[in-house]
Amino acid sequence: MYPISGVRGEKGKMAATPARHTEQAEKEAHSFLQQAGAYARHYGRLPLPADLNWWWTIGAMLVAVLVLMLLSGLTLTLAYTPDASLAFGSVEAIERRMPSGWLLRAMHMTGASFFMAALYAHLLRGLYYRTYLPPRRSVWLSGCGLLVLVMVTAFAGYVLPWGQMSYWGADVAAKAVGAVPFVGQGLEQVFLGGESPGTPTLHRMLTLHFLLAFVIIGLVLVHVAVVHAKGSSSPSVQPEIRRKYLPFYPYFTTRDILAVLVMSLGFVAVMCFWPGLITEPANYRPANPLHTPADIEPEWYFLPFYGMLQVVPSKFWGLLVSGGAVAVLFAVPWLDKGRRIANSGLARLADAGALLACVGAAVTAAAAGVHHAQGGWLLAGQAACLVYYLYFLVFLPLRTRFEGKEA
Amino acid sequence: MIVQKIRPTFWLRGGGMLLLGAMMLGADIAQPAQAQPVKAPEQNWSFKGPLGHFDLPSVQRGYAVFAGICASCHSLSEVRFSDLTDMGLTLEEVGAVAATWQVADGLDAEGRLKHRNARPDDALSSSYSGPEAARAANGGVVPPDLSRIVQVYPGGADRLFALLTGYKPDAVRVPGKGFANSFAIGHYTAMPPPLREGAVKYADNIPATVTQQARDVTTFLAWVSAPHQDTRRRVGIGAGLYLCFLAVLFVILNRRLWSHVRK
Secondary structure, eight states, rough: OOOOHHHHHTTHTTTTSSHHHHHHHHHHHHEEEHHHHHHHHHHOOOEEEEOOOOOOOOOOHHHHHHHHHHHHHHHHTTTTTOOOHHHHHHHHHHHHHHHTHHHHHHHHHHHHHHHHHHHHHHHHHHHHHHTTTTHHHHHHHHHHHHHHHHHHHHHHHHTTTOOOHHHHHHHHHHHHHHHTTHHHHHHHHHHSSSSSHHHHHHHHHHHEEEEEEEHHHHHHHHHHHHHHOOOOOOOOOOOGGOEEEEEIIIIIIHHHHHHHHHHHHHHHHHHIIOOGTTTTTGGBBBOTOOOOSOOOOOOOHHHHHHHHHHHSSSSSHHHHHHHHHHHHHHHHHHHHHOOOSSOOOHHHHHHHHHHHHHHHHHHHHHHOOOOOTTTTHHHHHHHHHHHHHHHIIIHHHHHHHHHHOOO | HHHHHHHHHHHHHHHHHHHHHHHHHHHHHSSOSOOOOOOOOOOOOOOOOOOOOHHHHHHHHHHHHHTTTTTTTTEEEEEEEEGGGGGTOOHHHHHHHHSSSEEEEETTTTEEEEEEETTTTSSOOOSSSSSSHHHHHHTOOOOOOOOTTTHTTTTTHHHHEEEEEBBTOOOBBBTTTTTTHHHHSGGEEEOOOOTTTTTOOOTTOOOOHHHHHHHHHHHHHHHSSTTTHHHHHHHHHHHHHHHHHHHHHHHHHHHHHTTTTTO
8 A cells, every 4th residue: 555565675776876865765754744644634523422421532632741740851861870878869969060950850740740630630530430441451451551661761860959858768569579478578678779769779760761761652652542442532421433533633743732831831830830739848958878867758650549449457458459440450350340421410429429429538538648648547547548449349230230120 | 136245335335445545645645755956946937828929128138147157068959049039039130140150061181070150050058068078167067958948848948047146145155065045946046146236238228237137038938839839829819700600600610500490
């Protein structure tokens, strides 16, 4: 179909003289452009349900922030030194002396928070509109895979500035890994590269952070390709055949750009005027292995899982409950075996209420984590864990049964 | 059938448990934390709020206080003299300022520490040869580095100002505790009252009262903790206005496009 095959056939003849060589290169470049153009046209014409609402623009926001993270991250790497005695100073030098270094680092830090916030919103969109139902299980699974990769990348990135929270965060995470029976001690050693966090840990975290960035980009391409292959989900209750469709360009590209612009406004507001919302002051103190801070706290996006880790008395079970809170997302397409979004207003209200309870439980668990699961927060956190799991393990399967009765 | 049986009992039990839990927790959660240091009164800083900007003459006076008083014990190890150009000094002035400082310059043939005049690319490092020397000279406490002090000190600029001006006039060192100061952690600090009336002479002839010195040095330390804050806010206003303009254009485009689509 594409002229590339023709070029291949003539390859032997064309390589004979240098002049021919350029001609061939030109032709190949031409055909590559044609192919890229064909792809762009194909994606531009992609039919999408006309009733998509604004929740379907979060994907575009995520892509925009991901590109920003990649570009700012690559430039920051040029000035960063992964050594326990130099890392903090190199980050300070980026902030104070590298031309526009403060801006690059501010974009990277704000980007991390905005990416996680948008990712959680994207996930909740999926849960509420049940976009994981067949035939889009693979879309959901690749998305869950991305969530895990992004979380690992965010954690590794947070260790790099080597402030107090970086150091003690790595310490707490290593001890949590060490709680895994049988293999825990070995894993902890591999993770830290020694008995306590140090230069080997920084080398590991930088490599992981850098490598996973590109794995994430690859998986995002797969995620988008699968969406294109399976067709987009929709908030509509109508069966797919009766839906109206519109091409991606210009209807949805325009709306996506508008959504990205609105998000950018929020981004600039946080980055330039309220940076205190996303920065942790204690991380501007250099890492000190001899001084444990009074409050060891991860970034806000890990707080729910950190809270769950704390409210369970046993270390191993805490790890299981907290890790399971992410792992259970992978099982959602098999826990909820319904066919489409609920038809009746009452059922939709119940769906929204249950999801809100689940989000409320995550927020409560986060608050319990902030308050060290002391006193009443311990019980509140444990109740939150219960509600969180009830949503996935009881509500989702039950909902399918109700639907079975209605139909 | 089974589901219908489970449903009311589950909600009743769950609701009851939640209610009971909430009643039990309520009092527990509402309790305040342990006694904190006295809350510092709020000051009207030039850099306060999302649109504030640093009063650079005050930052420069604050540098004079830092160099004349604080620097004998405290360091700004992440800051270099060349960074001071951003507080309104020329490169020549920075060179002259640096030359008034002595920095360590390796060991001489007999193994003694050598010193030389500082250059613009030197850091404002500690005046002690190491943490042991600092500890020995300050009764067992290392004076903290002040590079990010306003950012990391709980209570920020307000509390720092309150601490500097919060000593009693007749403050004496209590053995094992330090000096009484209600704004310090544990209500005692190892730092002797640092500021005296007229201890520095300002180039702009503003009277160097203790309050004035405390205000200026706090402004200087706030600037050192966030040296690009003014630029950051300027960028924010520019980028925000540009994005607003672009967003309005796209709102119009989006409305026109979608007006052809019947729901």
